[in-house]
Amino acid sequence: MTPSAPKSQVRAFYDQVGWKEVSAGLYQNAKYEDLRPVSREYIEKCHLRVKRYLPPQGKYLLDAGSGPIQYPAYLTYSEDYQYRVCADISIVALQEARKRIGEHGLYVVADVANLPFKDEAFDGVVSLHTIHHLPREEHPKAYRELYRTLKPGGSGVAVNGWGWARFSRWVNLPIRVRKIFRRLRGALVRRLRGGQAASKGGRSQAQAQLKVAYADKYDYRWLLEHVGKEVPLEIRVWRSVNTSALRFYIHPWLGGRGVLRALFALEERFPRFLGKHGAYPLVVFRK
Ligand SMILES: C[S@@+](CC[C@H](N)C(=O)[O-])C[C@H]1O[C@@H](n2cnc3c(N)ncnc32)[C@H](O)[C@@H]1O
Incomplete structure (x- = not known):
């Protein structure tokens, strides 16, 4: 693939498949998430972890690769900001985001590796499950762009799954x-x-x-080696298990809710270890 081919594929996937509504407020892309009631509380608490590392308020929060802002917990990140700037390569994502947050949002079709914003424009930045869709050679640039557009004193969070993690x-x-x-x-x-x-x-x-969107993933060593030298990063846990593991192990008849409460407590106790070795890190950068 040429470097732009993955982006075209990803854009086509989200425009034509990923952000297609399958029922009210539920997108085709949600098939990658465990939406069963038994996992709901755990997943919601993991989503809310992001907010802890963002400035609580400000004028602009950048959501790079916003999608349609598909989960209610996502809305809380910008609740005390004047505007949430949704930037996405998919126009359908932005049309759907507008349905959710209307005038609170500003909507820009943009590539996270080439953000059309001036330096230090944002009080806070989030980019969830997006950078992995870029060709690997552009990942450092995307992190640099998120950092460049962040105000001094601000902070940002990126979440992308590891391709390989011990736990x-x-x-x-x-x-x-x-x-x-x-x-x-x-x-x-x-x-x-x-x-x-x-x-x-x-x-x-x-x-x-268009069956799946292109993605390129690696382990924490690659991130620290190729990004961490230019952008100061802190790796913590977002979620230590992926959707397949939730569906495989977690069931109401096996006390699933209690198991997930215990897992969440473990993640709170060892956020750095499980950030590096669990399924999904929460990467924090402060300026
Ligand atoms: C897996 S979805 C995640 C959406 C949202 N952040 C979430 O967590 O629900 C990935 C999103 O990133 C967008 N995206 C993919 N590559 C992008 C790029 N190079 N620049 C901006 N957005 C991109 C896709 O269009 C899609 O909306």
């Missing part, structure tokens, strides 16, 4: 084994049916390209 690797091991087993079983079934299932549906190339 989540072990947590997710049984899920990977199950996946391999299912693939093998699927291949066997197709073989027994004489290959019919493989061509089932006849998915076009364009449809196949």
Whole structure:
């Protein structure tokens, strides 16, 4: 892929698939989240962690890769700001964001690696699950852009999942084994049916390209090596387990809510360790 190809794919994915409403206020993209009641309290508390590291008030909060501001907890980040500046590569994301926050928002189609804002424009900055959609060579630039546009005395938060992390690797091991087993079983079934299932549906190339959005992920060492030398970063935990792990282990009949309360307490106790080794870090930068 040329450097701009991933961005075109990501934009097309969110315009045509990700931000398509599947029911009132619920987007197709929410399939990547665990929306079951048993996990709701934990997920909400993790979302609210972001707010702790942002200045509580100000004139402008930048939300870089805002999407439609899809979860209620996200709204709290800018509740005491005059404006939330939503910047996104997807016009559909911004149209949906406008439906949610109307005049409180300012909406700009923009690339997080080339922000069209002057230096030190924002009191606070958030960028959630967005930088990973850039080609890797542009990740340092995106962090520099978030930092450049932040006012001295301000702070920002970026959240993106790790591609490799010690704690989540072990947590997710049984899920990977199950996946391999299912693939093998699927291949066997197709073989027994004489290959019919493989061509089932006849998915076009364009449809196949929009199945998932391009993403590039790594571990905390890469981030510290390639970004941490230029932008002062602090790595804390946002959420130590991913959606697959929640769906696999957490169930009401297994005391799921209590398990997640204990996990949250563990994350509060070891935020730096689980930030580096859990599934998703909360990366704080202060200026
Ligand atoms: C996974 S969604 C996250 C949306 C929102 N931050 C959230 O957490 O719900 C990623 C968002 O980033 C946007 N995006 C992807 N690449 C971008 C880029 N280079 N510049 C700005 N926005 C981008 C997508 O259009 C999409 O709305």
